[in-house]
Amino acid sequence: MSEGMRVALDAMGGDNAPGETVLGAIRAAREYGIGVYLVGREEAIRAELAKHDTNGLDLPIVHTDEVIEMDEHPADAVRRKRQASMTLALQLVRDGKALGAVSAGNSGAMMAAALFTLRRIPGIERPALGGIFPTSGLPSLVLDIGANTDCKPEYLQQFALMGSIYMERIFKIASPRVALLSNGEEETKGNKQVVEAHQLLKTSAETLGIRFIGNVEGRDIPVGKADVVVCDGFVGNVVLKLSEGLAESLLGLIREQMTSTLLRKLAAAILRPGLRSVFSKLDYAEYGGVPLLGVNGSAIVSHGRSNAKAIKNALRVARQTAETDVTGAISAGMQKLQSTITPKAAVPEK
């Protein structure tokens, strides 16, 4: 079974670790033939492994006692706990021993550790988290969803490049449609940062090799008008959490109506399979986690509540991100951009 390289999993990360993390790794190993480094407390991991049939699976343990807890201050914890399970997982990537790293632990710490261990891709000023947004068709990538609350227009330009490469390689979308999130479609619409980013993207799209389709509005996200929706981390965070909250509320209201009388309950039973297919679109576990783009290597940040299915899918995505060389493509795009940038003083003012 164990051919190719492994993916490194922070076996201690997340609310359901190590039970669900280890089970997720077992499933990834069995279903996708992925070898997984299980990084964390050996005894605890071994106890979980013993509960399942792991015959023939490539699941080596990398022991460490240190674990970063969910409520620790991200940067402090990363600095203090040099042997933390998530950091060791990332070091395996840095040292060329693992294809990618996955953690469902403290997400701020995972980002800090990734930045610290893997470093930024040259030219990328701020790595970004790409959130997977379900639409009626293929999902869209919204980035940044929270790593950077205050963004310069250049950051948004870099997010556009990273998002485009990710969607092309992971979701196999040829020439993804990249858009800026704004309060109107016209290029004059937006806050200062977005209006400037629009001009940057308009002039650099060809160099970057991306298909910039202009601005989209909030209503365009759920219908999938763009494959990549670029915004700062403050707006992206609001977008993601509002969507989750709204979907939950609406489905809750509907569920309430469906169970208010016996007759309605019967009717609801008939509709259940259909509705389940709607609900499953909203299941974050389908996508496993969100990529941290812009660091030198494949790093997937999974939801703190991740179950085995989410971990399994995150491990798959981590491998895919490495195998399709997302990092290399981002690096190449940034090199092209930088080779064409004229020093600011030489650009004529409008």
Added chain:
Amino acid sequence: MSEGMRVALDAMGGDNAPGETVLGAIRAAREYGIGVYLVGREEAIRAELAKHDTNGLDLPIVHTDEVIEMDEHPADAVRRKRQASMTLALQLVRDGKALGAVSAGNSGAMMAAALFTLRRIPGIERPALGGIFPTSGLPSLVLDIGANTDCKPEYLQQFALMGSIYMERIFKIASPRVALLSNGEEETKGNKQVVEAHQLLKTSAETLGIRFIGNVEGRDIPVGKADVVVCDGFVGNVVLKLSEGLAESLLGLIREQMTSTLLRKLAAAILRPGLRSVFSKLDYAEYGGVPLLGVNGSAIVSHGRSNAKAIKNALRVARQTAETDVTGAISAGMQKLQSTITPKAAVPEK
């Protein structure tokens, strides 16, 4: 019937004018006893009135030939068309002849005309549009939803005051919960502008007489965690449009599932009344339009697609805004705030 003052309606504003606007005025007059100035082309209005029984209703026409079209540049159009129907409606308010003004026409122009005609309340730097957001309980007010894309922290502070007064007086919420929209609940979370606004609100809430509950996240909006959600117009616009789009998409997906087989269609028929009650929560026409807060007078901006029901409700809200003296209360709050503000240089730096 015609006691008290009238509300001024831009009878020519909106995609369905003057048919639906006139009908909305007739219904408001009959159901709520509201007198309405119908401002616009007399002949067209008269033709619409003739289609209905208007016996005993107080619906005087104020004639003007000029109308601002939906696709005109707001500020330009307002400057050029001095006799535009929406401007005349606002002048009736300014001159003390009408309680409030309603327009479903070009919303940018309505805002510009209101600012120009009614002027700002002293101390209010930027008037804001307050969007009504349906929740499982009473609706929340999100402001600003698009009048101001780039906001200083002080603007957000003023939005908080205006929103609190509006929800208290129009939705009869005693001591509305006012929150800042952010990417986390902690007061250190947010972009620069939000972090600063948090401190401003924390220190001034008592003076302003508002109940500041801190930050809320995107997921808290649909569950109604705050009665007033304060954000800049860029974020507010994204929030509102995303919510509309997402609700439409989700309900569309559900509808699709409900009609995919004959049996499911039957089941759906049983559930229809219940689902209709969910849908009606999302019907913007229930609230009639959104208030432009911070100008000297009651001005309601209705949706371009407004039907008679929306216009009827907008006229009701316009009257209520005037009768509860929202403007006076905002003015009083600002005076209090200004009387306590220490000149910036005198405030010790942290």
